[in-house]
Amino acid sequence: MSDLFLEMTAKALKLNVPISAHLDLTYRCNERCVHCYLDHHDHGEMTTAEIKDLLDQMAEAGVFYLTISGGEIMMRRDFFEILEHARLRTFCIKLKTNGILIRKQEADRIKALGVESVQVSIYSHIPEVHDAITKLPGSLVQSIEAMRRLRAHGIQITIANVLMVQNVNDFEGVRALAAELGAKFTMDPTITPMMDGDRAVLDLNVDEAKLREVFRNQSLILEPIEEVCAPPLGPGEEDMDQLPCSAGHTACYVSPYGDVYPCVQFPLPSGNVRQMKFIDIWRDSPQLNEVRGITLRDMPSCSKCTHGVTCTRCPGLAYMEGNMRGPSYQDCEKSFARTGIPSENLKARKASSLPRHSVQLVQIQGLQPAAGSMTAQAMESSQLSA
Amino acid sequence: MSNKRYVARSTAIAARVLGDETMVMSAVNSTLFTLDEVATVIWESADGATPLEDIVTNKICTQYDIAPEIALKDAEGLVEGLAEHGLVVLSDKPITQPTTSHGVNK
Numbered sequence: 237m238s239d240l241f242l243e244m245t246a247k248a249l250k251l252n253v254p255i256s257a258h259l260d261l262t263y264r265c266n267e268r269c270v271h272c273y274l275d276h277h278d279h280g281e282m283t284t285a286e287i288k289d290l291l292d293q294m295a296e297a298g299v300f301y302l303t304i305s306g307g308e309i310m311m312r313r314d315f316f317e318i319l320e321h322a323r324l325r326t327f328c329i330k331l332k333t334n335g336i337l338i339r340k341q342e343a344d345r346i347k348a349l350g351v352e353s354v355q356v357s358i359y360s361h362i363p364e365v366h367d368a369i370t371k372l373p374g375s376l377v378q379s380i381e382a383m384r385r386l387r388a389h390g391i392q393i394t395i396a397n398v399l400m401v402q403n404v405n406d407f408e409g410v411r412a413l414a415a416e417l418g419a420k421f422t423m424d425p426t427i428t429p430m431m432d433g434d435r436a437v438l439d440l441n442v443d444e445a446k447l448r449e450v451f452r453n454q455s456l457i458l459e460p461i462e463e464v465c466a467p468p469l470g471p472g473e474e475d476m477d478q479l480p481c482s483a484g485h486t487a488c489y490v491s492p493y494g495d496v497y498p499c500v501q502f503p504l505p506s507g508n509v510r511q512m513k514f515i516d517i518w519r520d521s522p523q524l525n526e527v528r529g530i531t532l533r534d535m536p537s538c539s540k541c542t543h544g545v546t547c548t549r550c551p552g553l554a555y556m557e558g559n560m561r562g563p564s565y566q567d568c569e570k571s572f573a574r575t576g577i578p579s580e581n582l583k584a585r586k587a588s589s590l591p592r593h594s595v596q597l598v599q600i601q602g603l604q605p606a607a608g609s610m611t612a613q614a615m616e617s618s619q620l621s622a
Numbered sequence: 623m624s625n626k627r628y629v630a631r632s633t634a635i636a637a638r639v640l641g642d643e644t645m646v647m648s649a650v651n652s653t654l655f656t657l658d659e660v661a662t663v664i665w666e667s668a669d670g671a672t673p674l675e676d677i678v679t680n681k682i683c684t685q686y687d688i689a690p691e692i693a694l695k696d697a698e699g700l701v702e703g704l705a706e707h708g709l710v711v712l713s714d715k716p717i718t719q720p721t722t723s724h725g726v727n728k
Contacts, residue, residue, distance in 0.1 A: 240654050244645055251641055300638040300645055328636035328647045350634045350649035392652065 244300075248486045249479075253298035254518050256487040258500050261287065261318065262307040263492055267334055268371040269357075271400055271440050273430045274307060281492040284314040286510065288321045290490065293514040295325040305332035305500075307492070316345055323349045330355065332396075335382025336375060343382070347389035354386055355394040356419075359402070361409035369402055383417050393419035399450065400427055400440040407456070425450060426566055428501060429556055441566070447573035465574050471544035476533035480551045484527035488518065498527050502552030504560070527551070527560065535561050541580040543571040629677075629701045629710050630670030630717040637665070650708050660686060661700055668710055670717030674701060 248255035262281055263274045282290065294302065302322060309315055310333060322329055331346070332355045338346070346354065356379055360366040366376035383393050395414040397407050407423055414421035427441045442450075454461045471478075479485055484498035484506075491497070494509040496517045506524045507517030518524065530551070538544050541563070548571070553564035563581035572578050578586070631637070634649040644657040644665055657665050660682060667677040678694045686693070704710040711717060 238654060240656060244640060244654070244656065247640055247643075253640060255638075255640070295638070298638060298640060300636065300640070300647075323633075326635065326637045350636075352636065352647065352649060352652055 245482070245486055248298070251298075252519065254294075254486060254488050255298060256301040256303075256482065257294055257299045258303040258305060258487070258489045259287075259290070259294075260305050260307060260490070260492050260500070261309050261312050261315065264311040265306060265308040265334075266311065266336055266372065267308065267375060269359075270369050270371065270402070271398065271427045271437055273428050273437070275431050276307065279493060281312075282494050282510075284317055286494065287314075287318050290494070290509050290514060291318070291322050291325050291327075293509070295327065297515045297518060300328055301330070302327035303330045303332065308337070309333050310337035310342070316342075316349075319346075319349050319351070328352050332357075333382075334370070334375065335379045335386075336372070338382040338385060340385060343385035343389055343391075346386065347391055351391060353392040353394060354383075355396050356383055358395045358397060358410050358413065359400075360406040361413045362406060365403050365406060369400075380413070380417070383419060387418055393417060395419045395421050397421065397423045398427070399423055399425040399442055401442060402440070404442050404446050407450075411456075423450075423456060425570070426550075426553075428553065431503075438566075444569065444573055447570065448576075451570075451574040465576075467575055467577055468542050468544075468546040468571075470542040471532060471539060475545050476531060476539065478532045478545065480530065480532075480549065483551060484524045488524070490514075496521070496524075498524060499552050501550055502527075502555055502560075504552075504555055530561055535563075537563050537580050537584075542577060543568075543575070543579050547571045547579070626673040626675060626714065627698070627701075628670055628672070628713045628716050629664075629668040629674050629705075630713075631665065631668050632709055632711060635709050639666075646709055648708055653707065655704075655707065655709065664697055664700060665704075665710075668701070670711075670713075674698065 245255060262278070263276055264278055265272070265274070265276050268276070304319070304322065309331060312318065319329070329351045330353050331351055335356050358366065358376070358379060359369040360376070363376045367373050386393055395410060395417075397410045399407060411421045425442055425447055427438055429435045430437050450456060451465060452461055457464055483502045487499060489497045489500040489502070490509065495505055496507045496509060496514070497503055497505065504523050504527065506521040509517065532539050532544060538547065538549060541547070547567055549567045550564050551560050553566055554560055554562050557565055563579060565581065568579040568581045572582055636647040636649065638645050639662065642659040642662065644662040646655045646657060646665070647653065648655075663681050663685070664677055667681050674697055675694060678697050679690060682688065682693045682697065683690050701710055701712060705712050
């Protein structure tokens, strides 16, 4: 990240401006990825007019970086109408797509509309592996063809590689594919629970040994391995006011149904743009303001953990485990894989002999129009434990 | 013969006002720029129809304590720099079409 980007983000934080927003246009998709957390049925997506109005409101509120995602964005017949409107509002636009519906005509329009970058999920360089994950025969070939079309237009591409048990040995091949296409490469070893609360999907997470191997692969990590994997010093008093991440601070997420959350991975319902103005939700939502009030000092376990400062703790995953001020078990596992040192949370779990993933879960849900309740439901995970 | 210069924001950019600054990103190479308060005034007035000289006279010299000739020289330097990065288009005639190309229209 450039210094200027960090400077602008710091300024947005100070001014309480949502400089980044992630908007899912739809949860419908032409793939059925085995690890996907979404419910692909349409439960009343925002109309074209509602989305255009939302884009106007977002621009007015100061959103600069706009990620348009799904589901598969091209499943919306009005996708280009929406994209054209976003272009008029001068967002810096990033698209997330599987590319399958991007033919020459679509690539031409994406280029003409000044999209900053396009991210495509590729699970393996081997068609059989990739297609088995997407459950769509021929999908790898089609996604690659789309990326070639976009690259031919000079459009920046990022290949996102989600690591799971099915493709654990393929990331080198995907990275080579990215290099061949002139695309950036990112890898994420985290599988998140499904929207309906189903945690069985977490079994797709790679095991600790493989995670350790990934974290010790210098070619995947920019900083020297010795530094990344070094035993952390633990937080000091000067670290206690540290903010967890940008979720709710300078960034937010809006679902296809208009529900606003701190982040796509932080399913705390904070308002709905069908009921309130986007800026009013951003400024006045009790939920977003609660998220903003949390610093490391407010996290009983993490503030005492040796990984407190260096951990990649996701507050959304922590929330889904039942406590937004608590640790995220999956991130504890990553910190352990990286350094070999268990977190306070892992030590406590080991002492109580709790099995992996046996944590409480908060189900992702939108606001009920009539109920007006903004409280997320907690549900027992007894049937969901790995 | 008129020696007026017209400046129009490119349509191939992302831009947003943040406080008293403006963030501008080139869609050509994703380079991020920030414009300070005075540059923001010129940016927002760069409609392709208003001569740069008029923008300086009416929007800059009325708000800031600066001599018109110095302000115009600074403004010309600014818009030429922006044009080099494809963020604006310059022309000696009013610009009426959406502009995505680099540099100077003649």
